[in-house]
Amino acid sequence: MRILLTGKNGQLGRCFQDVIKNTELALFAFDSAELDITNAQNIDQVVRQTKPDIIVNAAAYTAVDKAETDSETAYLVNATGPCLLAEQAARLNIPLIHISTDYVFDGEAVEPYKPSDVTNPQSVYGASKLAGEESVTATCDKYIILRTAWVFSEYGNNFVKTMLRLAKERDSLGVVANQYGCPTYAGDLAKAILSICEQHEQDKPLAWGVYHYCGDTPTSWHGFARAIFAKAYELGVISSRPQLKAISSDQYLTPAKRPEYSVMSTQALRYIGVKASPWNTSLSFVLSKLT
Ligand SMILES: NC(=O)c1ccc[n+]([C@@H]2O[C@H](COP(=O)([O-])OP(=O)(O)OC[C@H]3O[C@@H](n4cnc5c(N)ncnc54)[C@H](OP(=O)(O)O)[C@@H]3O)[C@@H](O)[C@H]2O)c1
Structure with a gap:
């Protein structure tokens, strides 16, 4: 089977290339x-060359804060792009x-959001991604949309890497404790x-249909940071653990508003035969790669 993958240098793109290596x-x-x-022309040309059986x-556009002042690009990549891909999927019936x-x-x-729950994005990024979902569902029949969250990996920039850097630079730091979500390892998603x-x-x-693919245990950014420091210290990735202070989102203002509670229910994943990301175990794996 022939798979066309876009965004190969992103966290998910790189992890997908890793997991597919040992397959046919x-x-x-x-x-x-x-x-x-x-x-559109570029996509058409690549699709005609590669003749895919499935598109991933x-x-x-994942710069959540930058999107607030660059909504045109955010919508182009997160809404127009998926629509163009969906048009090709529909044309080829893949x-x-x-x-x-x-x-x-x-x-x-x-309580954890189900895929059918009402959406109401609070940021340009969130709105542009929702517009992408809507264009995919309106354009092709055979789609699986996986909503994910708090993605980390050994690749690119992410919260785990930021925490490791800060642990080396600072003796103490404040991390937001009133935003809850589900960390997700890009390799598990892949x-x-x-x-x-x-x-x-x-x-x-x-x-x-639309599914939620994310970590199996909700936590706060503060809880996630605590888990990162504990494991990183245990594995010798950092030589000391900074003192971790719980702060509220009011004390850490960002251009884009983040949801306070974006815990998602992954129960529906059983309909597509996959399990939620065991992010705690995967965190150890990622940290071992970063030693
Ligand atoms: N990261 C998170 O915490 C998070 C949370 C929730 C959902 N998600 C979603 O999960 C998915 C994977 O995220 P990720 O963390 O792997 O993202 P990422 O590391 O930021 O990678 C995104 C990739 O998209 C590519 N890209 C940007 N504009 C493009 C365009 N016009 N045409 C083709 N490629 C383009 C980028 O390539 P260049 O660098 O070459 O531009 C980059 O390699 C995304 O749909 C994201 O919205 C992520």
């Missing part, structure tokens, strides 16, 4: 210079696997996508 599947992976998902869109975010929710919930591709290859019927 043929991967055609592109970075933004080779395949710009906002360029790992490309996105599935599109697309990734979205917990930031489509406003964070006012008191494995889930691979499983979907394999099921498609084996002609297993897939339940197309």
Whole structure:
């Protein structure tokens, strides 16, 4: 089976290339210079060359704060791009696997969000990703949208790497304790996508739709930082643990508003035969790669 992957240099893109290595599947992976998902002609040319059986869109505009002042680019990459990919998927009658975010929710919930819950993004990034979801669902029939959250990996920039850097630079630091979510290892997400591709290859019927793929245990950014420092210290990645102070989001103002509670229910994942990210175990794996 031939898989077309966009955004190959991102966290998910790189992890997907890792997990597919030991399989028989043929991967055609592109970075933004080779395949710009906002360029219809470029997509058409690549699709005609590669003749994919499935498209995996790992490309996105992920600069959450920058998006507040650069909404045009955010919408181009996060809404127009997925729409163009969905048009190709529809033309070829092949599935599109697309990734979205917990930031489509406003964070006012008191229990984990289900995929069918009402969306109400509070940021340009969240709104642009929701527009992407809507364009995919309106354009093709065979799609799986995986909303994910708090993505970390051994690649690129992410919260784990920021905490490790700060641990080396500072004796103490304050981390937001009143925002709750589910950390997700990009490698686990990549494995889930691979499983979907394999099921498609084996002609297993897939339940197309929107799903939540994220970590299996909710925490706060403060709790996540505590877990990172504990494991990193244990593994010798850092030589000392900074004193960790709990602060509120009012004390850490950012251009984009984040949801206070973006915990997502992953129960529906059983319909597509995958399990939520065991982020605690995966954190140890990532830290061991960063030693
Ligand atoms: N990171 C998170 O915490 C998080 C949280 C929730 C959801 N998500 C979603 O999860 C998915 C994967 O995120 P990630 O963390 O792997 O993202 P990432 O590391 O920021 O990678 C995104 C990739 O998209 C590429 N890209 C940007 N514009 C493009 C364009 N016009 N055409 C083609 N490629 C383009 C970038 O390539 P260049 O660098 O070459 O521009 C980059 O390699 C995204 O859909 C994201 O919205 C992420």
